[in-house]
Amino acid sequence: NAGVTQTPKFRILKIGQSMTLQCTQDMNHNYMYWYRQDPGMGLKLIYYSVGAGITDKGEVPNGYNVSRSTTEDFPLRLELAAPSQTSVYFCASRISGGEETQYFGPGTRLLVL
Amino acid sequence: DQQVKQNSPSLSVQEGRISILNCDYTNSMFDYFLWYKKYPAEGPTFLISISSIKDKNEDGRFTVFLNKSAKHLSLHIVPSQPGDSAVYFCAASAGSARQLTFGSGTQLTVLP
Numbered sequence: 001n002a003g004v005t006q007t008p009k010f011r012i013l014k015i016g017q018s019m020t021l022q023c024t025q026d027m028n029h030n031y032m033y034w035y036r037q038d039p040g041m042g043l044k045l046i047y048y049s050v051g052a053g054i055t056d057k058g059e060v061p062n063g064y065n066v067s068r069s070t071t072e073d074f075p076l077r078l079e080l081a082a083p084s085q086t087s088v089y090f091c092a093s094r095i096s097g098g099e100e101t102q103y104f105g106p107g108t109r110l111l112v113l
Numbered sequence: 114d115q116q117v118k119q120n121s122p123s124l125s126v127q128e129g130r131i132s133i134l135n136c137d138y139t140n141s142m143f144d145y146f147l148w149y150k151k152y153p154a155e156g157p158t159f160l161i162s163i164s165s166i167k168d169k170n171e172d173g174r175f176t177v178f179l180n181k182s183a184k185h186l187s188l189h190i191v192p193s194q195p196g197d198s199a200v201y202f203c204a205a206s207a208g209s210a211r212q213l214t215f216g217s218g219t220q221l222t223v224l225p
Binding site: 004031033035040041042043044045048050056058059090092094100101102103104105106107 | 117119122145147149154155156157158159162202204206209210211212213214215216217218
């Protein structure tokens, strides 16, 4: 199993551009999450999904959109990138049914200039 | 309003000694707590966890203690090894989707 994979590893965007951060997991996990980590801070939840077709907002959803058309994929869309979205983005997944551990991908580092 | 706090940004210990990392929380709805370890340019990796119905959980060199009345948990690493040098995040779980709320992390450095 590859676990949770994220692409790209690093990206530079200009203000106002858009992009999609990709996240795929091969563990057949129902739950998937997107977090961002700013320097010196903890991870903050952007969006999450409890299964294909179901998504919900986390603590910091503004400026982002998500979709979940399959169990495996949970892409995060940035529209009109702003410097405040410069961060490291982590995707995570978790199986349902009592298991609490979330498994994280390696992250995407995004710089908006 | 930080619901999970790690008040020590950094901690240095000698190899072989005990490392104690602390975490405080404010939300009484948290019912499960996890510690993650993170190396630079990698994603967090799960280390150890504890349910709110317990006060201690051990896994090898790692022990987590939970004091619910004080809303405090700690991670003990004994003996500490240089490979333990990393950022350690405390996280608390709540809600139907078990969303995690993270502390800001503690950089542990184990000196040889």
